[in-house]
Amino acid sequence: xxxxxGLVGLLxxxxxxxxxxxxxxxxxxxxxxxxxxxxxxxxxxxxxMVNGVNSFVLIAAPFFMLAGEIxxxxxxxxxxxxxxxxxxxxxxxxxxxxxxxGSMFFAGMTGSAISDAVGLGTMExxxxxxAGYEPKFSAAITSASSLLGPIIPPSVPMxxxxxxxxxxxxxxxxxxxxxxxxxxxxxxxxxxxxARRGHCPREPKPTSTELRESLLGAMPSLLIPLxxxxxxxxxxxxxxxxxxxxxAYAIVLATFYRELSWAELSRLVVRIVxxxxxxxxxxxxxxxxxxxxxxxxxxxxxxxxxGSEITSPTLLLLIIVVLYLLVGLFMEPIAAMLxxxxxxxxxxxxxxxxxxxxxxxxxxxxCIGLLTPxxxxxxxxxxxxxxxxxxxxxxxxxxxxxxxxxVLLAIVFVPDLALGLPRLLGSLSxx
Amino acid sequence: xxxxxxxxxxxxxxLVAVLFAVLLAQVVLRPFGLGFVWAEEFAAFAFIALVxxxxxxxxxxxxxxxxxxxxxWAAPRLSPRTRRVWRAGLLVVELLFLVLLxxxxxxxxxxxxxxxxxxxxxxxxxxxxxxxxAAAAISVVALAxxxxxxxxxxxxGSYS
Numbered sequence: 001x002x003x004x005x006g007l008v009g010l011l012x013x014x015x016x017x018x019x020x021x022x023x024x025x026x027x028x029x030x031x032x033x034x035x036x037x038x039x040x041x042x043x044x045x046x047x048x049m050v051n052g053v054n055s056f057v058l059i060a061a062p063f064f065m066l067a068g069e070i071x072x073x074x075x076x077x078x079x080x081x082x083x084x085x086x087x088x089x090x091x092x093x094x095x096x097x098x099x100x101x102g103s104m105f106f107a108g109m110t111g112s113a114i115s116d117a118v119g120l121g122t123m124e125x126x127x128x129x130x131a132g133y134e135p136k137f138s139a140a141i142t143s144a145s146s147l148l149g150p151i152i153p154p155s156v157p158m159x160x161x162x163x164x165x166x167x168x169x170x171x172x173x174x175x176x177x178x179x180x181x182x183x184x185x186x187x188x189x190x191x192x193x194x195a196r197r198g199h200c201p202r203e204p205k206p207t208s209t210e211l212r213e214s215l216l217g218a219m220p221s222l223l224i225p226l227x228x229x230x231x232x233x234x235x236x237x238x239x240x241x242x243x244x245x246x247x248a249y250a251i252v253l254a255t256f257y258r259e260l261s262w263a264e265l266s267r268l269v270v271r272i273v274x275x276x277x278x279x280x281x282x283x284x285x286x287x288x289x290x291x292x293x294x295x296x297x298x299x300x301x302x303x304x305x306x307g308s309e310i311t312s313p314t315l316l317l318l319i320i321v322v323l324y325l326l327v328g329l330f331m332e333p334i335a336a337m338l339x340x341x342x343x344x345x346x347x348x349x350x351x352x353x354x355x356x357x358x359x360x361x362x363x364x365x366x367c368i369g370l371l372t373p374x375x376x377x378x379x380x381x382x383x384x385x386x387x388x389x390x391x392x393x394x395x396x397x398x399x400x401x402x403x404x405x406x407v408l409l410a411i412v413f414v415p416d417l418a419l420g421l422p423r424l425l426g427s428l429s430x431x
Numbered sequence: 432x433x434x435x436x437x438x439x440x441x442x443x444x445x446l447v448a449v450l451f452a453v454l455l456a457q458v459v460l461r462p463f464g465l466g467f468v469w470a471e472e473f474a475a476f477a478f479i480a481l482v483x484x485x486x487x488x489x490x491x492x493x494x495x496x497x498x499x500x501x502x503x504w505a506a507p508r509l510s511p512r513t514r515r516v517w518r519a520g521l522l523v524v525e526l527l528f529l530v531l532l533x534x535x536x537x538x539x540x541x542x543x544x545x546x547x548x549x550x551x552x553x554x555x556x557x558x559x560x561x562x563x564x565a566a567a568a569i570s571v572v573a574l575a576x577x578x579x580x581x582x583x584x585x586x587x588g589s590y591s
Contacts, residue, residue, distance in 0.1 A: 013524070014497075014498045015502075016502070016517070017497045017501070017521060018497065018521055018524050018525065019497045019525065020495070020496045020498065021496070022525040022528055025528050025532070027523075029532075041531065042531045042532065042535030042536075042538060043538045044539070045535045045537030046529060046560070046563075047539055049532065050560070053473055053479055055475065056475050058469050058478065059478045062447070063450075125555045146481050214462055240474070241458045244450075244454040245458050248451075269448075270444065271442060272447065273440060273447065273485045273488055274488060274489050277443070277484075277488050277494070277495070278488075278495050278496050279488070279490050279496075280482040281486040281489070282496065284484075305436050319466050330498065333497045335496070368455065374498075374500035375500065406591040
């Protein structure tokens with residue numbers, strides 16, 4: 001009953017535009033006051049919120065975001081775009097294919113969709129519009145391909161999921177590789193189908209010199225995913241240290257390219273500070289809510305109910321995917337993840353679902369919400385960049401959601417698509 | 432976005448720089464057997480401080496995430512007076528939460544004053560809670576200032 005009241009209260013506060021973190025905190029604090037009294041509630045709130053962010057692993061998230069910002073500002077993103085242009089610009093779909101391939105490369109260097117949409121996306125939309133592509137098509141493929149950011153490692157949502165669920169972040173990163181490549185491939189096929197009907201001029205085939213120059217130009221940037229994932233896998237550094245090392249490497253490259261001044265770097269750090277404040281205030285408040293939910297016993301009830309009603313892991317994952325897609329309509333993915341994963345985790349464990357598999361399904365399902373109204377962060381960001389209405393973009397992006405959802409379903413039905421690579425490399429034991 | 436940096440922004444930038452330096456040094460020095468035993472615990476504490484000071488910075492600049500769909504639909508249908516009350520109400524809700532949190536942080540600082548961190552010799556847990564309390568207090572001041580400005584604002588002001 002208390003949980004149901006709390007949920008209604010939370011929805012009301014969110015609808016009234018109370019900031020997400022404060023809404024979570026107020027609801028949780030109210031529940032603590034009811035249970036423990038006003039005298040004890042502040043201490044419980046303070047302790048839970050501070051403990052909620054007391055995690056070495058979580059430090060990786062702001063540094064992966066900073067690495068993405070430095071790459072955008074420091075000319076690394078432009079070089080990656082040039083390489084993608086030379087590699088796939090000439091195939092049917094032209095700059096649409098460049099858009100997807102660029103995002104696949106870029107996703108290997110940063111861990112967030114917004115970084116891809118704002119940095120690479122701005123460049124891609126401008127180039128596509130100048131080449132005569134429909135603005136809504138340019139914006140739609142930019143939005144859809146930006147979802148590769150949190151799937152192909154490194155990934156900020158995977159770091160946070162790993163911290164919440166206690167799953168290996170190295171294994172999660174490896175598990176994101178094949179789904180990310182599948183998503184990229186599915187989006188490229190969709191672009192090629194669109195190219196047969198719409199206006200998608202092909203770019204001229206690059207000369208061998210152009211190809212070599214673009215490859216050499218992008219090569220230093222392309223080493224980032226190798227040393228991030230390879231370094232973690234080889235045990236050279238932790239995910240947090242990998243994020244810091246990626247930042248340092250990006251700073252060195254951007255300085256070498258003479259495209260990053262101190263003033264620009266400090267501006268980027270301020271931007272990351274703002275994002276850290278907004279994101280981790282939610283993480284801290286969710287920890288307080290997690291304390292309330294855990295103590296209420298609702299997680300055990302949910303687990304027992306799931307265990308008695310659902311016996312198939314695949315069916316449970318399908319139900320969870322539907323739940324995630326619905327919640328993703330109204331909540332930012334990381335906030336939704338922090339709220340739902342602790343509640344669903346006991347049931348998931350009860351049915352023997354691998355936590356890494358569950359993590360990939362969770363991250364991908366919730367990130368789809370970035371493209372759907374009314375709370376689609378990428379939708380509004382890209383609409384603003386492309387100077388089109390968000391509702392127009394919401395419709396234009398639908399054909400690209402279909403292949404992403406198909407890949408998601410494939411991962412649900414065939415866990416090895418996610419788990420195959422970490423198992424192959426010995427990062428996960430076979431079950 | 433405001434261009435001048437306030438205290439929480441400056442502290443947060445400093446913490447990012449310190450975290451970056453310590454963790455990078457750890458990566459570089461470890462192969463030579465010169466890693467710091469205290470680095471991980473120090474980084475975790477610095478990150479807690481970063482989270483709460485950056486929270487205060489985001490309060491300063493009004494950059495916390497919220498769901499705007501209902502407000503965008505409802506606001507144009509309301510009178511300017513109702514919209515002002517709504518905005519003030521939002522600030523009061525968050526202020527109340529942060530004031531209670533600050534009280535709890537103060538109590539925790541007192542309770543943990545006698546406890547020391549494992550690898551950071553001489554570091555009292557109370558200092559950590561005091562740091563977080565300072566950040567929360569900055570948030571309270573920022574929100575209170577916004578609330579006063581809201582109350583003083585001319586009633587015919589347009590919704591933003």
